[in-house]
Amino acid sequence: MTDRTLRGKTAIAGIGETTYYKYGQSPDSEFKLALQACVNACQDAGISPHEIDGFASYGNDRSEAGRLAAALGVKELRFSNMFWGGGGGGVCGAVGNAAAAVATGMADCVIAFRSLAQGQYQRYGRSGGAPIAAGDDSFLFPYGMMSPAQRFAMKVTRFMHETGIKQEALRAISLACYHHAQNNPNAVMRGRPLDAQKYDDSRWIIEPFFHLYDCCQENDGAAAVIVVSAEKAKQLKNTPAYIMACGQGCDHRSAAPVHNMPNYPSSHFSQIAPRMYAMAKMGPKDMGIVQCYENFTGGVLMSLVEHGLVKAEEANEFLTVENLIVEGGKMPLNTSGGNLAECYMHGLELVIEAVRQIRGSAINQVKSSDAAIIIGGPMVTPVSSLILGSEATL
Amino acid sequence: MSTTYLPAGLPAPGTGPDGLADPYWNGTREGKLRIQKCKGCGAWQWGPEWICHRCHSFDLSWEEVQGKARIYSYQRPHHPVHPALNTHGPYIIVLVELPEYGNVRMVGNLLGDPKQDVAIGAAVEAVFEPHDNASPPFTLVQWRLV
Numbered sequence: 081m082t083d084r085t086l087r088g089k090t091a092i093a094g095i096g097e098t099t100y101y102k103y104g105q106s107p108d109s110e111f112k113l114a115l116q117a118c119v120n121a122c123q124d125a126g127i128s129p130h131e132i133d134g135f136a137s138y139g140n141d142r143s144e145a146g147r148l149a150a151a152l153g154v155k156e157l158r159f160s161n162m163f164w165g166g167g168g169g170g171v172c173g174a175v176g177n178a179a180a181a182v183a184t185g186m187a188d189c190v191i192a193f194r195s196l197a198q199g200q201y202q203r204y205g206r207s208g209g210a211p212i213a214a215g216d217d218s219f220l221f222p223y224g225m226m227s228p229a230q231r232f233a234m235k236v237t238r239f240m241h242e243t244g245i246k247q248e249a250l251r252a253i254s255l256a257c258y259h260h261a262q263n264n265p266n267a268v269m270r271g272r273p274l275d276a277q278k279y280d281d282s283r284w285i286i287e288p289f290f291h292l293y294d295c296c297q298e299n300d301g302a303a304a305v306i307v308v309s310a311e312k313a314k315q316l317k318n319t320p321a322y323i324m325a326c327g328q329g330c331d332h333r334s335a336a337p338v339h340n341m342p343n344y345p346s347s348h349f350s351q352i353a354p355r356m357y358a359m360a361k362m363g364p365k366d367m368g369i370v371q372c373y374e375n376f377t378g379g380v381l382m383s384l385v386e387h388g389l390v391k392a393e394e395a396n397e398f399l400t401v402e403n404l405i406v407e408g409g410k411m412p413l414n415t416s417g418g419n420l421a422e423c424y425m426h427g428l429e430l431v432i433e434a435v436r437q438i439r440g441s442a443i444n445q446v447k448s449s450d451a452a453i454i455i456g457g458p459m460v461t462p463v464s465s466l467i468l469g470s471e472a473t474l
Numbered sequence: 475m476s477t478t479y480l481p482a483g484l485p486a487p488g489t490g491p492d493g494l495a496d497p498y499w500n501g502t503r504e505g506k507l508r509i510q511k512c513k514g515c516g517a518w519q520w521g522p523e524w525i526c527h528r529c530h531s532f533d534l535s536w537e538e539v540q541g542k543a544r545i546y547s548y549q550r551p552h553h554p555v556h557p558a559l560n561t562h563g564p565y566i567i568v569l570v571e572l573p574e575y576g577n578v579r580m581v582g583n584l585l586g587d588p589k590q591d592v593a594i595g596a597a598v599e600a601v602f603e604p605h606d607n608a609s610p611p612f613t614l615v616q617w618r619l620v
Contacts, residue, residue: 206555214490218499219521221485222614223583225567227555234569234581238547241594287550287564337521339569340579344546 085359086176088474089183091313091320094125094306095432100268100423104199106300113302114143114195115151121304126317127189132306134159134190136178138170139426143195143302159187163328163464167228168373168419168457171427173464176326178307188312193304194428203298204228219338229295229376232459233286236378239345240289243392247289249399250377251279253413254293254420256404257374261417263443268297269421294377296419303428305435321438321468324451327356328464335461347382347458352465357388360451360467364388367467368448369437370411371430372455374419379458387455387465406444415444430454431466438470478603479583479616480565483558486608495522497536502613505602508536509578520578541600543570543617546579548592564588568617570598585618 096117098108106113122129129152135145136159145160159181163170171194178190198204205227213221220226239245258274261267274293282292313320327349334341334348343350357363364387372380381399384390389411390398398410406412416422416433423429434452436442442449450472456464489495501508510519514531518539525532547569554560566584571577584592585601598617605612 205553209557211485212488213485214488216521217485218487218489218495220581222480222487222612223567223581224480224484224551224555224559224565225581226485227553229553230549230551230555230567233549233551234547234567237549238569238594241547284550284552284564286552333527336527337523338579339581340520344579 086179086183086326087324087359087361088322089310090179090307091310091322092175092305092435092468093308093313093316093318093320094121094127095435096121096124096304097266097429097432098302100266100425101300102268103203103298103300106197106199110195110197110200111143111147113197113300114148114193117193117195117302117304118148118152118191121191121306124318125306127306129153130155132189132191133157134178134181134187136161136174136181136190136192137194138163138165138174139168139194139196140166141194142201159190165460165462167460168375168426169460169463170456171373171431171464172326172454172456172466173328173462175305175307175323175431175466176328176464179323179326182307182309188308190307191304192307193302194426195302196426197300198298199300205298216337229285229290232376232379233290234339235345235459236289236376239378239382242345243395245381245392245395249381249395250289250294251276252399252401252404253374253377253380254279255401257414257418257420259401259405260415260444261421264416264422267417267422268299269417289378290376293420296375296424299424301423301425303425303432305428305431319439320471321435322471322474324362324467324469324473325356325359326464326466327352328462330461330463345382347379347386348461348463349383349386349455349458349465352463353387356465356467362451362467362473366451367453368450369434369446369452370413371418371434371452372413373427373430373457374414375457375459383455383458387453406446412444412446415442415446427456434468438468478605479585481558481562484556486605487612494524498522499612501536501538502602502615503611506538507541507600507615508538509575510534511537518576518578520580539572539575541615542574543572543580543598543600545592545594545596545598546571547594548584550588566592568592568598570617580615582615582617585616
């Protein structure tokens with residue numbers, strides 16, 4: 081086999097989002113939100129929903145491909161795909177799977193989407209309340225360790241211990257996200273700016289590194305992108321955002337039970353990132369647009385390090401609010417507000433923001449907007465990340 | 475006064491339909507800490523699994539080990555993640571490693587003052603915490619500073 085790459089073969093031609101809500105506040109059902117996002121993405125691309133022929137999602141999305149296809153009147157469903165893993169680790173992988181389907185001729189017009197109304201189902205921040213914990217959970221839940229924040233806090237404590245990175249670096253990440261959300265009309269946290277004092281004074285979710293503002297929101301909403309071939313994308317109305325590479329998977333045994341993964345204080349990208357950069361034929365220095373999934377700021381920190389965007393030994397110095405905001409920052413981060421301050425749309429809002437940046441239509445437009453890296457939910461397994469590029473990067 | 479570190483009502487450990495971890499939970503009821511050891515290559519393994527990831531032997535024994543460990547990481551949750559913790563306040567969870575047994579790691583609570591400072595690297599020992607009134611009864615393994 082030759083030419084085993086996704087590089088430049090497909091593009092995101094359409095993006096769609098619903099209104100984003102605090103959890104429990106959506107007037108619409110989760111499945112209706114999914115439909116709205118799909119229809120919005122089709123309108124953005126100038127494609128009829130009847131022409132969609134595939135769906136890819138992640139996080140055990142409840143809006144199943146068959147039901148979506150029936151509701152939208154899809155003429156022929158050719159591809160339906162779920163990325164394993166319950167968290168947002170699969171966000172970039174879902175886009176990559178859609179791209180793989182299009183690049184290999186399995187389908188022509190695939191929607192990668194996520195619909196999530198936490199107010200209508202289970203919230204992530206609280207236990208579901210089952211009286212018995214089985215499997216890995218039986219060694220964790222009885223000790224009061226059952227939320228995603230708690231699973232990851234253990235890694236973050238160790239990472240900070242080994243690297244000497246301080247809370248201020250995490251604070252800068254949070255403040256930058258909240259800063260960018262203030263201009264974004266669809267950001268749930270618009271109108272609720274954050275400053276260092278408010279961050280420092282906020283309650284502990286988990287000591288020693290998880291303040292309230294280090295944690296993502298819980299929201300209702302849906303988002304979708306449409307992946308088509310590069311040739312087709314050029315004929316459509318929007319500037320294509322080419323899919324240059326996708327990496328997915330995890331480090332060696334990163335799902336080892338009861339926190340026994342060999343590379344413990346990790347977001348699990350250390351083996352993925354080099355592979356992805358090689359496929360894109362680009363490196364971290366080329367990435368003018370950086371969108372990194374914040375389940376928790378500690379995961380952002382580890383992800384930036386493992387993707388070569390920040391050196392651990394320079395993180396205390398480099399990760400400042402000034403460096404992370406669009407106005408003059410060296411590495412503007414999460415320019416629509418991200419999971420912390422726009423919406424916890426399981427990271428798909430980060431992919432959509434990267435597309436807007438490449439199109440040049442973002443509210444907080446960066447200067448160097450040819451190449452974007454999007455990093456999916458860190459610290460879960462498997463994880464995924466994605467590089468998008470403008471025509472100039474092909 | 476409660477004899478358990480955390481209040482009653484948290485999820486109890488269950489081995490699920492496959493019984494993989496039964497020897498561990500049966501052992502803690504007897505005051506013994508047992509983990510897996512591969513009969514093929516002699517490596518210690520934890521958490522429980524059906525196969526040795528090194529040599530792919532399915533022949534794993536359950537060996538009693540000494541509960542001597544050191545703190546590898548920790549956290550002090552404040553936010554109640556379960557109704558049983560709603561009025562409880564902060565507590566400490568530790569991830570410990572057992573240097574004499576291939577540095578396998580285990581999760582438990584650190585007994586004592588929930589507000590105490592925690593030092594990564596500190597030596598700890600296992601303490602068996604029976605929940606005799608649970609149905610069925612079970613025993614957790616907790617950790618205290620040596």
